[in-house]
Amino acid sequence: MSDNENKTVNPVIDDEHEKRWYVVNTYSGHENRVKENLEKRVESMGIQDSLFRILVAEEPVIDVKNNKQVEKMQNMFPGYVFVEMIMTDDAWYVVRNTPGVTGFIGSSGGGAKPFPVSPVEMESILRRIGQSEKKVVVDFAVGDTVRILSGPFSGMEGRVNAMNDQTQTASILTMLFGRETPTDIPYNDLQKVTD
DSSP states (O other), rough: OOHHHHHHSSOOOOGGGGGEEEEEEEEETTTHHHHHHHHHHHHHHHHHTEEEEEEEOOEEEEETTEEEEEEEEEEESSTTEEEEEEOHHHHHHHHHHHEEEETTTTSSSTOOOOOOOOOOHHHHHHHTTTTTSSOOOOOOOOOOOEEEOTTTTOEEEEEEEEEEEEEEEEEEEEEEEEEEEEEEEGGGEEEEEOO
16 A cells, blocks of 8 residues: 555544634633633734634523522633634644633643544533524514515515524525425524515
8 A cells, every 4th residue: 555545544633724612721710801811812913813712601690689680691611711723833822821821621731732622512512602503583473574685585575484493594485486485594684574
């Protein structure tokens, strides 16, 4: 077997060129400060092409004070910040040396780069904090007439046949080629037609 054939059979995993999520350990209570520091460093050190989203996983909780319900944000993972990045040497160095960062989770130390968070786990976290699919509040319901605002059907009107809050899309019955045809359109691209 030649060297070229061997490379094809056993491809080397090249994390250095793939965007992944990593977990950064911080001092507890300093998560938002670390996020701000990282965002500033991305700009000042010019690594926008390898460090993308920086996330403190917070979810709304209801707190009752003086018989009043108050909604506040609570950190789901105290002491941790999620960073979406391409694990280049420069990006790794910048994140590790950001004030408040104590290290990466999944690194064995001694200069070893960390393991990324599995996409399934990260999707679950993003969905839980509302970052996976932005929830859109709509003023239409099944049976209403809506106008499509963008895309190939822009300007067309149709009737809402079904709604899927999970995917944030509605099935719209539009007239195509002389017959009613269902088309899935994102909520953001729809507007209720008022009489």
